[in-house]
Amino acid sequence: xxxxxxxxxxxxxxxxxxxxxxxxxxxxxxxxxxxxxxxxxxxxxxxxxxxxxxxxxxxxxxxxxxxxxxxxxxxxxxxxxxxxxxxxxxxxxxxxxxxxxxxxxxxxxxxxxxxxxxxxxxxxxxxxxxxxxxxxxxxxxxxxxxxxxxxxxxxxxxxxxxxxxxxxxxxxxxxxxxxxxxxxxxxxxxxxx
Ligand SMILES: [Zn+2]
Numbered sequence: 001x002x003x004x005x006x007x008x009x010x011x012x013x014x015x016x017x018x019x020x021x022x023x024x025x026x027x028x029x030x031x032x033x034x035x036x037x038x039x040x041x042x043x044x045x046x047x048x049x050x051x052x053x054x055x056x057x058x059x060x061x062x063x064x065x066x067x068x069x070x071x072x073x074x075x076x077x078x079x080x081x082x083x084x085x086x087x088x089x090x091x092x093x094x095x096x097x098x099x100x101x102x103x104x105x106x107x108x109x110x111x112x113x114x115x116x117x118x119x120x121x122x123x124x125x126x127x128x129x130x131x132x133x134x135x136x137x138x139x140x141x142x143x144x145x146x147x148x149x150x151x152x153x154x155x156x157x158x159x160x161x162x163x164x165x166x167x168x169x170x171x172x173x174x175x176x177x178x179x180x181x182x183x184x185x186x187x188x189x190x191x192x193x
Contacts, residue, residue: 140176
């Protein structure tokens with residue numbers, strides 16, 4: 001009698017452990033892709049198409065995220081975001097589970113959002129939709145003069161400032177960074193004249 005009770009209790013105790021193991025295996029080997037919210041680069045991309053994601057078992061995707069985080073290009077973009085107070089952007093957040101193949105910023109802008117073209121699937125299962133993503137509002141100095149506005153991203157990774165409250169002689173758009181995170185020589189972060 002005692003043995004049966006113990007066996008029963010032990011059996012109950014292993015159930016959550018079994019469920020956790022199944023969940024862990026699922027998490028480790030589910031195929032997914034990861035878009036860097038700073039560089040807008042896929043950590044694993046299809047050969048010859050740097051803007052197209054490759055789905056890998058999650059464990060490999062996570063490893064490639066770690067490798068990506070140490071690349072000079074990523075660190076340069078990260079620094080650019082921090083210096084100018086630019087927020088990370090994640091057009092994939094609404095689409096579960098990251099089954100996108102492409103995420104392309106377009107030139108369609110509304111009040112505070114930039115539209116991204118999202119594509120997912122391969123072959124006949126290919127589909128797409130447009131998704132507005134909030135733009136960062138930043139302040140910076142342009143030739144020593146304070147400027148503020150929204151950060152617009154481009155497909156090649158470059159960024160522009162869509163100047164808000166500009167006077168007639170001010171430019172409407174100012175290039176912030178080129179596709180390699182090189183800042184425009186005219187701009188400075190606020191407080192770093
Ligand atoms: Zn990155």
